[in-house]
Amino acid sequence: MMVVVKDLIFTYNKKTVFNFPDVQLMAKEPLLVLGESGTGKTTFLHLLAGLLRPQSGDIIIGTTHLTSLGNRKMDKFRGTNIGIIFQKPHFISALTLKDNLLLAQYLANVKQNPENIKATLQRLNMLHKINSRISELSQGEQQRAAIARAVLNTPKLILADEPTSSIDDRNCASVVGLLKEQADFAEANLIIVTHDHRLKEAFMNQLLL
Amino acid sequence: MNIYKLSWRNIASKPWPSFLSILLLALGVGMISLLLQVNDRLEAQLNRNIRGIDMVVGAKGSPLQLILSSVYHIDAPTGNIPLAEVDALLKNRLIEQGIPLAYGDNYLGYRIVGTTHEYIKHYAASLAEGRLYGQPFEAAVGASVANKLGLKIGDTFFSAHGLDEEGTLHEDNRYNVTGILAYSGSVIDQLILTPLETVWRSHRHEGEGKNEHEHEDEKSREHEEKIDKAHDHENENDHDFQQEGKEITALLVKFRSPLGIIRLPRMINENTSMQAAVPAYEMGRLLGLMEFGIKTLKAIALTIMLVSGFSVFISMYNALEGRKYEMALMRSLGASRNKLLRLVIQEGLILSLLGFTVGFILSRAGMFIITMLVQKNFRFGLSGFPVLQGEIFLLIVTLAIGFSASIIPAYQVFNINISKSLSDA
Structure with missing residues (x-):
């Protein structure tokens, strides 16, 4: 899979205009996007995920021009091709971890496959929490659960928003390790946006906003 | 996992507001259904005994x-x-x-x-x-x-x-x-x-x-x-x-x-x-007199139902405020707008259907008690409680209330700003 970003401009209002630098990634190539607050990191990530529409410019993922997709096709494309790890772990609170993951399969129109869920949780060492409610998980566990959901449907692109912002150094390394591992496993491009300079050493390919 | 299961989980995860909505609906439905039944049984009983007596x-x-x-x-x-x-x-x-x-x-x-x-x-x-x-x-x-x-x-x-x-x-x-x-x-x-x-x-x-x-x-x-x-x-x-x-x-x-x-x-x-x-004439007169009372009670029951519809709406609207980011999350997981629309409307329909079912059971229990009282006091039986046409109409009205109560929340879900909802939460 190839990711290309070209001439991307996003406007919240007249004063807040983001001009994003161009990006060109080869298949499986990871990217670290660094930037301080207010530089549009999350906006950039949401644009890549198709959650926001740019003012102008092009985002190409594989052979798909993301910007030209209609709403319905966009939702579908996102479900099957993009895994997102949000800054805070978001889950459906009424459901257990397993049901949250089943929901991710269901909403992406992927066949619901408990075996795949178990295998994914196993890789993240979370299998023993499969029937827990999300509120019963620790913050670190929620983070791993969020990673599990992002990689569950073997997406082509994994997007992570500040995955290490509230973690100490030791766990920071392990989370980055997990993300890289899972991206390799899924053969996906991994794009992390962060202001966390600890991640610099882990990624060759960096982009400064 | 599917939308139905999710609707149920969502209703079950906020038991008290759901309970209130169902209770109010059930009261309205129960009252109207009971009135319909009493009216119908009474008329049937009156007419059955009139038959052949000119x-x-x-x-x-x-x-x-x-x-x-x-x-x-x-x-x-x-x-x-x-x-x-x-x-x-x-x-x-x-x-x-x-x-x-x-x-x-x-x-x-x-x-x-x-x-x-x-x-x-x-x-x-x-x-x-x-x-x-x-x-x-x-x-x-x-x-x-x-x-x-x-x-x-x-x-x-x-x-x-x-x-x-x-x-x-x-x-x-x-x-x-x-x-x-x-x-x-x-x-x-x-x-x-x-x-x-x-x-x-x-x-x-x-x-x-x-x-x-x-x-x-x-x-x-x-x-x-x-x-x-x-x-x-x-x-x-x-x-x-x-x-x-x-x-x-x-x-x-x-x-x-x-x-x-x-x-x-x-x-x-x-x-x-x-x-x-002439029995037919006298009974017509009597039922005419009763009709006014029955109409008044029906109006009261209908008001209760409308209030309950409002309660369903408030309950869903409130819940939605808290769940906005869940909706955005589901969109980010690939759910289409229509799927979420269905989810919200379905919750309204499930609530109203539950309200109807409980109300229906209440009305039958009420009929049972009334029958016993009537038999004791008047030596006059009201047996068999068939489902009336009016009750089928009542079901449709109840579902319509549940549907309209979920329209505004559904509209909000339809136009949700995914990016903003996820960042704000």
Whole structure:
């Protein structure tokens, strides 16, 4: 899979205009996007995920021009091709971890496959929490659960928003390790946006906003 | 995992607001359904017993009272009419059949009615066991009476004077149960039937006393018991009554042709000492009076339902504020707008369907209680609670309320700003 970003401009209002630098990634190539607050990191990530529409410019993922997709096709494309790890772990609170993951399969129109869920949780060492409610998980566990959901449907692109912002150094390394591992496993491009300079050493390919 | 399961989980995860919505809906639905049922059962019961009775002839007084007493057996009779006059009337060519009824006594609150076998035939009742009465003081007992009082063939009982349980006991009037009637779903189930002669014999003294106590006689149930035993021992020698002395309480008339209804009631009311009442007309009047009350109650129940619809809306709207990011999350996981739209509307529909179901069960429970009360107080059964057309309409209205309550939340979900909702949470 190839990711290309070209001439991307996003406007919240007249004063807040983001001009994003161009990006060109080869298949499986990871990217670290660094930037301080207010530089549009999350906006950039949401644009890549198709959650926001740019003012102008092009985002190409594989052979798909993301910007030209209609709403319905966009939702579908996102479900099957993009895994997102949000800054805070978001889950459906009424459901257990397993049901949250089943929901991710269901909403992406992927066949619901408990075996795949178990295998994914196993890789993240979370299998023993499969029937827990999300509120019963620790913050670190929620983070791993969020990673599990992002990689569950073997997406082509994994997007992570500040995955290490509230973690100490030791766990920071392990989370980055997990993300890289899972991206390799899924053969996906991994794009992390962060202001966390600890991640610099882990990624060759960096982009400064 | 699917949208249905998710809807259920969402409803279950906020039990109190869901409970309130369901409760309010159930109250509204229950009340309306109960009213529909009572109205329908009452009308069915009233009409079933009217069938085949074109006119009732009795003593002068309130026509409604005459109908209630002699057709439904729930009010006091208007008085008695002389048999001679009745016989004269029966010679009229417009009359196909006339069934005489004579009252006077009761047994533990169940009315004892002196009548011919025609009466049983008229209600298409049949014997469950034993035989019909033949001799005076033989009795055929209605199914409900037999069931409630545990009467069997061969049992004997003493009647009490009047129509209240408290009436003085006729200690010399010993009735023999010769037959038990099968359940017919009509008033006959609640009656004890006996030959006319029984009533004449046990109240013979009243006929004799007529000249002296004419006014009291017209209100037979208010009669004071004035029997002295010596009087009654003469009964045995008294087999051939004078036709002039005999009286009955009412005559149920079936016309030979529709012409009867035009001519006879007027003729009777103008030219005789008797009164003629048309059941269909009187019942129509009665139901018309009740309708106002029923309409008022329906309006109240409908208001409750609308309030409950509002409660469903508030509950869903509030929940949605808290769940906005869940909705955005589901969008980010690939859910289309339509899928989430379905999710929200489905929750509204599930809530309203639950409310309807609970209300429906409540109304049936209410009917059950009302039936028991009615049977106890009026000896009047309301059996079988079929699903009414009005209730199907009620279901549609309930679902429509649930649907409209979820429209605004659904609209918000449709236009959700995914990026913002996820960042704000």
